Amino acid sequence: MSHAATASTRIVRIEITHHQLDLDPPFPASWDSQPRRKFPATIVRVHDDAGHVGIGSGDAMYGFADYQHLFIGTDPLDLARHSAVLDNIGFHAGRPWPLDIALWDLAGKIRGEPCWKMAGGRGQRVRAYASSGVHRRPDEMAEMARHIVTRGFPALKIRFGRPRLADDLDALAAVRDAVGSQLELMVDCNQGWRMPWDTAAPWTVAKALEVARELEKHNVYWIEEPLHRGDYDGYAQLRRMTPLRVAGGELTRERYEFDQLLARECLDVFQPDVACTLGMEGMRQLAQAVEAHGKVFTPHTWGNGIGLAANLHLTAGAASAPFIEFPYDPPEWSIARRDFMLQQPIDIDAQGWLTLSDAPGLGLTLDEAVLNATQSARSTYA
Template sequence: MKITSVEIKHYLLPLEPPFKAAWDPEPRRKFATTIVYVHTDEGLTGIGSGDLMVGFEGHEHLFIGQDPFAIERHVQVIDNINFHYGRCWPLDLALWDLIGKATGQPVYKLLGGRSNKLLAYASTGEIVSPEERAERAQLLVEQGFKAMKIRFHHEDVREDLKVVEAVRKAVGNKLDIMVDANQGWKMPWDVERTWDLKMACQVAKELEQLNVFWLEEPLPSHHFELMAKLREMVSLRIAGGEMNRNWYDFREMNKHHVLDVYQPDVALAGGITQVKKIADLVQGSGAWFSPHTWSNGIGLLANLHLAAAVSHCPYLEFPYDPPVWSVDRRDFVQQEPLMIDSDGYLIVPEKPGLGIELNEEALKKYEINHVYVGEE
């Protein structure tokens, strides 16, 4: 089997009402999705998505004529492109989808097959009042969720803490609660000060009293030494790493025991191929691997395959904050949106590859000829 072409198409879903992401002061009125199609001379096509593939144009020839199973070779090329131009890791996802289709196996079985399901935590995205968040949390319990994540980003962190207090009071111990401080990275226009070690410690101590399961990104993602100090100062788990793009970041973080929970995303930071190596590394040192999945439904699906195959963490992130961030919006290019079962589990598809079924009607309706950078 040989690769005959690599095709990239862009799709844009209007969002009305807009999605007001906690990490972005500008309401999001559009949601961009880029799909990579890897075609072969045997009629099989691999599909990947999760990032905009900025920087890939002009490099298609580096893959045409190659054996899709030469995954280590391909990842080296993608890594080189990443260094010079931009993140193109959805191509790795498409190659794994293709390998699964060629072998007749779901990707999670090719990666280790530890389990075919994981509990999902509802990863919320909006800043809302304590009362509204408590009401939404109760609805999550009714749907079968066993955990949720609350975003911080009020101007005064005490207002964020009130949200966690309200949710804990409303749901008791029916939900594990994670908190995302969103201090790890910034949008291009964000020049506000991030937390320092003292602030992060003070907030973590407050969250300990509320039995929070983990605190995510309490410090900038490059402050390895400070994060390690924070981890020693508090009893709750410290999570992070979702936007650390390079494998050697995780080597150093693992060496210095920076995190309890490592969250590299296969669509953003190394593809399935490199992130599996990161997962093996950190889990071998006693930490958890629980990937970030906030790209789109295909990115979520790819992370599910890897996490189910190798992860010891009980939970996987499930971007979900209805009514404004629904599965229909997140998975608009897919035939069937991914949803938990009645017990709160995400079940891995047993179809060959990643199990992606595209919604051809939606693709025709929302295809565009260029990328709206910043709308992902």
């Protein structure tokens, strides 16, 4: 995706800053045994010699200083080249994809074009599903689900992982009883990966099938990450044994792994996150491959508003997803917390749609005062 004809600028500086938002009350994420008392955000800014600045966010980018020289002095519009270099860096030094988001934002600003058009221009809106993050009691889950209906969401994702499976199933039943058919319901089993300190073994196929059979009774829209991310045989087997859609791949890293998931018929729903995997160009190509195989492409977006916006632009422009994830579980996970670095937090309309504008790039403006107030030496959960 080189645009040499319009490329008159060069990248002159890459700036990476770290920020921490204090969380009171803490956020007890269902996938983490340690409640979050801080929310970290790493902001990447890419400057060209004409004064344009592209922004991205995602992983902390530690160690990236050794590779910045690979981009300084280059054409900011040579997005295919940048994606290939970042893919190589991703093999050697973690996940550098926040830079790809910033490069796309920069390219959009140079070209005067929104990222959703750069991604393919198929559309500029996607309907959101509310993605909960807290293990609440059944009555609290029911109350939350009723709130989700009033906000206009068409669907809600519930997290499993309580002390007993029976507790999870009680929460699901309470939600279905409370809202009936007003919401599609997804269930995230969180078996694909673990936090570094959480060492429980992932479910077996037998366990995943036991859960799937219970979810079938509640007409669940999909079952997410019921197995370890690399259990290709297990996923293929589970798909043959349940009519439920099977979703996964949120932190799968490399394209060849997705090709295996496609070839072996492991998933119905592919959920990579552009802030963690493949970047904007790689995800655009993957979305095409997923849909060519008759599968659904709808990213994981659990991060901050910059990552949400990048995934939304990519999905609207390159795919035809029925829903996109919208992290939302107030008060512990509010829109204000999630998007604290933005002047205008991202929200749905009354019918649950997220609609993108024609503003160049990602169309976001950082809240520099908040970023100054929250700046820290490093970005860590604490």
